[in-house]
Structures are given as structure tokens and as C-alpha cells.
Amino acid sequence: MTIERDARLRDVESWGGYFRFAIDAPSLGGGAKPGQFVMVKVSDGDSPLLRRPLGIHDAGPGGIELFFAVAGRGTEILAGKKPGDRLDIIGPLGRGFTVEAAPKGARALLVGGGRGIAPLAFLARTLAAAGAKPVILYGGRTAADIPLRGRLDKAGFEVLCSTDDGSFGFAGFVTALADREIGKDKPAFVYACGPDPMMKAMAAVTARHGVPAEFSLESIMGCGVGACWGCVHRIRTEAGDGWVKICEEGPVFPGERVIWP
Ligand code: FES
Numbered sequence: 001m002t003i004e005r006d007a008r009l010r011d012v013e014s015w016g017g018y019f020r021f022a023i024d025a026p027s028l029g030g031g032a033k034p035g036q037f038v039m040v041k042v043s044d045g046d047s048p049l050l051r052r053p054l055g056i057h058d059a060g061p062g063g064i065e066l067f068f069a070v071a072g073r074g075t076e077i078l079a080g081k082k083p084g085d086r087l088d089i090i091g092p093l094g095r096g097f098t099v100e101a102a103p104k105g106a107r108a109l110l111v112g113g114g115r116g117i118a119p120l121a122f123l124a125r126t127l128a129a130a131g132a133k134p135v136i137l138y139g140g141r142t143a144a145d146i147p148l149r150g151r152l153d154k155a156g157f158e159v160l161c162s163t164d165d166g167s168f169g170f171a172g173f174v175t176a177l178a179d180r181e182i183g184k185d186k187p188a189f190v191y192a193c194g195p196d197p198m199m200k201a202m203a204a205v206t207a208r209h210g211v212p213a214e215f216s217l218e219s220i221m222g223c224g225v226g227a228c229w230g231c232v233h234r235i236r237t238e239a240g241d242g243w244v245k246i247c248e249e250g251p252v253f254p255g256e257r258v259i260w261p
Pocket residue numbers: 220221222223224225226227228229230231232245246247248
């Protein structure tokens with residue numbers, strides 16, 4: 001984990017309320033793994049006091065990319081940043097996806113709902129580099145909620161889209177699209193990230209088809225480093241059911257261990 005107080009925002013791309021930041025920060029990018037997150041200080045003053053947790057959208061030796069949706073005061077302030085601005089970021093944090101779960105040549109489904117697509121581009125690139133065959137299922141309420149589809153297509157990934165209102169791609173929930181795809185050609189592994197109701201439905205789909213899966217959980221986070229107990233979730237362990245800190249033990253958990261609210 002690094003505290004990078006002088007990360008430089010290099011490039012900003014936006015679509016309505018969705019933003020992609022490219023950030024120069026070699027100390028953060030080099031060691032990042034797909035599924036890990038960072039804590040970003042959004043203002044120079046004390047308000048808002050808490051940093052915002054954001055999943056790493058991509059990473060490399062030069063820095064990281066973040067993708068986020070404006071969902072409150074903190075992300076609204078962040079969305080106002082311009083190329084050249086300095087950012088104070090802690091990371092990479094948490095435990096990411098198990099890339100080895102999809103071996104060479106195996107098909108893996110990556111299911112993202114809305115801003116839950118954030119960590120899946122990095123994961124898809126890493127899986128492809130390791131010889132697996134990632135297929136991204138990208139769903140949103142409307143076509144405006146799946147803004148990265150063109151970018152992911154252009155990057156050469158196989159991408160299937162869904163919208164709840166049928167305005168683009170498969171008409172229906174992304175979990176229904178995943179159900180169809182798993183039924184057609186069972187993948188070796190499923191990775192998912194999105195809102196809790198979507199992930200709960202996705203857990204039911206993977207369990208019904210007998211496909212192993214990992215889920216990246218979202219949570220409000222106070223510290224991001226295990227100090228505040230602000231991010232607990234119920235998880236099954238060998239010792240029984242219990243509360244764990246998502247920022248420390250997760251955010252990625254095996255599907256069979258998550259107890260959905
Ligand atoms: Fe503080 Fe997890 S966010 S313990």
C-alpha cells in the first residue's frame with residue numbers, strides 16, 4: 001500500500017454522470033491487481049472528511065485509471081477535477097479477483113452492472129494476457145448507463161450488452177443475459193461486480209448452473225484499511241457465519257461464502 005499525495009490527473013473522459021480518470025501515479029499502478037481499490041481524497045479541506053473508495057479500472061507501470069459515477073457530494077467534487085490537478089490517493093487496497101481461476105484457454109464470464117464494470121476491464125485484460133478467454137457482460141438501466149461499451153469493443157474484448165429498458169442490446173437484466181450465456185456455453189468461472197440485488201441474483205444463477213464465481217462487494221468505507229469497522233458484511237467461514245471487513249478481507253469474495261442481505 002502506498003500513500004500517493006502527488007498523483008497527477010492526466011486525462012478525463014465523461015458521459016453524463018460517468019467519468020473515467022487516467023492518473024499518473026507509478027507508485028500505485030505498478031503493483032495493482034484486478035479487483036483492488038483505492039481511497040481518493042476528494043477535496044483539499046476537511047469536507048467531505050472521508051476519502052472515497054473507487055475500484056481500479058486499469059493499471060500499469062505509469063499509473064491507474066478510475067471509472068466512477070457521480071453518486072453524492074464526494075464523487076460530485078471529484079467529477080469537477082481537471083487534467084493537471086493533483087490527487088491524494090491511498091492504494092492499491094484489498095484482495096482482488098483470482099485470475100488463476102480461469103485457466104489458459106478457458107472461457108470466463110465477467111458480469112458488470114452499471115458502475116460495477118469499473119474493475120472488470122483490468123480483469124479482462126489480465127485474463128486475456130494469461131491466455132483465458134474473457135467475455136464481458138455489461139448491463140445498465142438504459143443505454144446511457146453502459147457508456148464504456150464502445151471503448152471495451154475497441155480494446156478488442158468480446159462484449160455483450162443488456163439494458164433493462166431494451167434501449168441497447170439484450171432487453172432485460174444483465175443476470176438474465178448471463179443465465180442465457182451460461183446455459184449456451186458453460187464458462188469455467190464467473191466474476192461479477194455491481195449493486196447488491198444484481199449480485200444476489202447472479203449468485204443464484206451461478207449456483208443453479210454449478211459454476212464457481214467471485215463477487216466484488218460494494219460498501220460505504222470510512223478508512224479502507226481495516227481501522228473503522230465501517231464496511232462489514234456477513235460471510236460464511238469454516239468457523240461459522242460472521243462479520244468481516246470488506247476493505248481488508250475483500251472486496252472480492254467466493255460466491256459460496258457471501259451471505260446476501
Ligand atoms: Fe474502515 Fe473497512 S472501511 S474498516
